[in-house]
Amino acid sequence: SQTIHQWPATLVQPVGSPLSLECTVEGTSNPNLYWYRQAAGRGLQLLFYSVGIGQISSEVPQNLSASRPQDRQFILSSKKLLLSDSGFYLCAWSQGRGEKLFFGSGTQLSVL
Amino acid sequence: QQQVKQSPQSLIVQKGGISIINCAYENTAFDYFPWYQQFPGKGPALLIAIRPDVSEKKEGRFTISFNKSAKQFSLHIMDSQPGDSATYFCAASYHSGGYQKVTFGTGTKLQVIP
Numbered sequence: 001s002q003t004i005h006q007w008p009a010t011l012v013q014p015v016g017s018p019l020s021l022e023c024t025v026e027g028t029s030n031p032n033l034y035w036y037r038q039a040a041g042r043g044l045q046l047l048f049y050s051v052g053i054g055q056i057s058s059e060v061p062q063n064l065s066a067s068r069p070q071d072r073q074f075i076l077s078s079k080k081l082l083l084s085d086s087g088f089y090l091c092a093w094s095q096g097r098g099e100k101l102f103f104g105s106g107t108q109l110s111v112l
Numbered sequence: 113q114q115q116v117k118q119s120p121q122s123l124i125v126q127k128g129g130i131s132i133i134n135c136a137y138e139n140t141a142f143d144y145f146p147w148y149q150q151f152p153g154k155g156p157a158l159l160i161a162i163r164p165d166v167s168e169k170k171e172g173r174f175t176i177s178f179n180k181s182a183k184q185f186s187l188h189i190m191d192s193q194p195g196d197s198a199t200y201f202c203a204a205s206y207h208s209g210g211y212q213k214v215t216f217g218t219g220t221k222l223q224v225i226p
Binding site (some may be wrong): 006009026027032042043045046049057090092094097098099100101102103105106108 | 118144146148153154155156157158161201205206209210211212214216217218219
C-alpha cells in the first residue's frame, strides 16, 4: 500500500532563517506531488506541483521554492523565512488522472 | 471563476442529527467534486466524491447531492456521531496540464455534541 511521510510535524523558526521540509512517498512510482499551505479560514492553497523529477510548477509567487530530486521525494525550501510564511504545510500525491489527492500529516510552521 | 464557496463556516449538530454542508461553484470545466475530512493536526483525507453526471452518491452515512444546473453540491451526514467532529472541505477539479487542478472550499468545522 502507498504511504506518504512528511516531516517535521512542528517547526519554529526565526525570521530570516532557511527552511527545508521533506516529503516522501512509498509504494508507488511516478506520482504527481504537491505542496499546499493551509491558513485558518482560507482553505488549502496550492503552492507547487510536480509531474516528474526536476519538473516543478509554481501556482503563486512567493518566498518559497520546491525541488524534486528523486521520483518520490519532494522538498519545500526557503532561503530566508518571513513572518507571513507561518502556516500548516501539507504534502500530497496523486496517480493517474490525479483526481484523488492523498495528503501527508502536515508540518505546522511558526516563524517568529 | 475558480472559486468554490462553502457554507456554513461552522456547524453544531446533536448526536443522531443530520449535518448538511453546502458548496457552490462557477467554473463549468470542473468535472470531479470530492469532499475531504480533516481532524486537528492531520492532513485532509478523501471522504467521498461525485462526478457531474450523477445527482447523488451515498457511502454509508455520507451522501453527496449534486445539482448541475444550479452549480451546487452538498454533503449530508446522517446519524451524525461525535467521531464525525472534524473540518470538512469541498473541492472541485478538472484535468489540465498533466495534473488535476483542484480548488478547495474554505472548510466547515463540524462539532457533534452528545
